[in-house]
Amino acid sequence: MNRNWRVSSVGLLAMVLLLGVWFSGGMAGGNRANAADNNSPSSDIQTVADTTAVHIPVVYLAGDSTVQTYRSSQRPQAGWGQMIASYFDDGVQFSNHAIGGRSSRSFIEQGRLDTIVSLLQPGDYLMVQFGHNDADSSKPERYTPVNDYRNYLKTYIDRARSKGATPILVTPVSRRDYNAANGQFKPSFPEYVAAMKQVAAETNTLLIDLNARSVALYNTIGIEGTKSIFLHVAAGQYPYFPDGVQDNTHFQEQGAVQIAGLVATGIDELNIPLSEHLLAP
Helix, strand or coil: CCHHHHHHHHHHHHHHHHHHHHHCCHHHHHHHHHHHHCCCCCHHHHHHHHCCCCCCCEEEEEECCCCCCCCHHHCCEECHHHCHHHHECCCCEEEECCCCCCCHHHHHHCCHHHHHHHHCCCCCEEEEECCCCCCCCCCCCCCCCHHHHHHHHHHHHHHHHHCCCEEEEECCCCCCCEECCCCEECCCCHHHHHHHHHHHHHHCCEEECHHHHHHHHHHHHCCCHHHHCEEEECCCCECCECCCEEEEEEEEHHHHHHHHHHHHHHHHHHCCHHHHHECCC
């Protein structure tokens, strides 16, 4: 089916619904809203009209600092979650709830999954990427053993499905880990990657192997080339990093765009309704 036709059809449906409200007297909606403020029974009519609205699917993102959205003052640091929407048309929306320093466990313990679940509607998606902080045994507030990690991932899956949403697991994007002897990059967090794949298979859950995709990208670019992906900036280049920084975990903007592109390609290959909203390359 032609992607442009699909987008146009959404607009056509919205026009039909709008005309229906017009001829039923619903274009007095502004007055109805005012009346509702005054406890008018006409608020019931407004509620009926609202239920006919077309729900645009929302993709909620749960993850860590490699996914989160950063303030403009923190440039050039960026997460792939703040760049992913640029690969899709306006028939889908993204809501990024990822935040730094969280693991699959602490994200749930802090009520962040509860917040997402309260917003989920049928037809929405929940994309989940954790592993970086789960593997950090030096920080007990975030460390999550592999077996517990499996169970927490299942919690995300079950709760998304309970709201009629589709969960998508995303293996943790790899760090700038490489073998200096041969110049080849190696996967980060292999135990957690394997655990996520196992959970996806056991629960019949969609999965994007971002870990493998990112390693392949790094190997294509090379050791020096990957500095433009990760947060490697010189002193005095950006106000937020006056002394410069060499960070092999987090991304700068152009790197976040490339990683988001890997995720978008993974969504395309899943061949699900969400895939239909991808913009042509």
